[in-house]
Amino acid sequence: MKNKIEYTESDCIRMEPDCYDGDDCEDLRPRWNAGVEKEGDCSLGDQLTFLAKHFPPGTRIVIETPICPNCDESADMNTPIEFGREWPDCDCGFSWSNWAREEYE
Numbered sequence: 001m002k003n004k005i006e007y008t009e010s011d012c013i014r015m016e017p018d019c020y021d022g023d024d025c026e027d028l029r030p031r032w033n034a035g036v037e038k039e040g041d042c043s044l045g046d047q048l049t050f051l052a053k054h055f056p057p058g059t060r061i062v063i064e065t066p067i068c069p070n071c072d073e074s075a076d077m078n079t080p081i082e083f084g085r086e087w088p089d090c091d092c093g094f095s096w097s098n099w100a101r102e103e104y105e
């Protein structure tokens with residue numbers, strides 16, 4: 001008989017852009033942040049690396065993306081961001097960049 005394994009959330013890493021990037025300090029720069037117990041948030045830079053040997057067997061990495069508050073569509077992850085750092089607006093017109101500025105400034 002297989003044992004049913006339950007899961008607990010051990011880490012939460014969030015993509016919280018730096019809202020003061022660029023020469024004019026108004027650009028959004030993608031970055032990963034993690035909450036560290038008793039120390040608050042810390043920045044992990046723009047790239048994450050997960051070494052399998054640092055996790056127990058059965059570990060899952062789940063990626064959740066935000067959903068537009070107006071129309072319930074997922075934020076667009078498929079539009080390539082080549083040189084700009086702005087995220088595309090939702091098809092309904094909701095601005096993810098403005099939302100990020102309000103949320104993380």
Ligand SMILES: [Zn+2]
Pocket residue numbers: 068069070071072073090091092093094
């Ligand atoms: Zn929308």
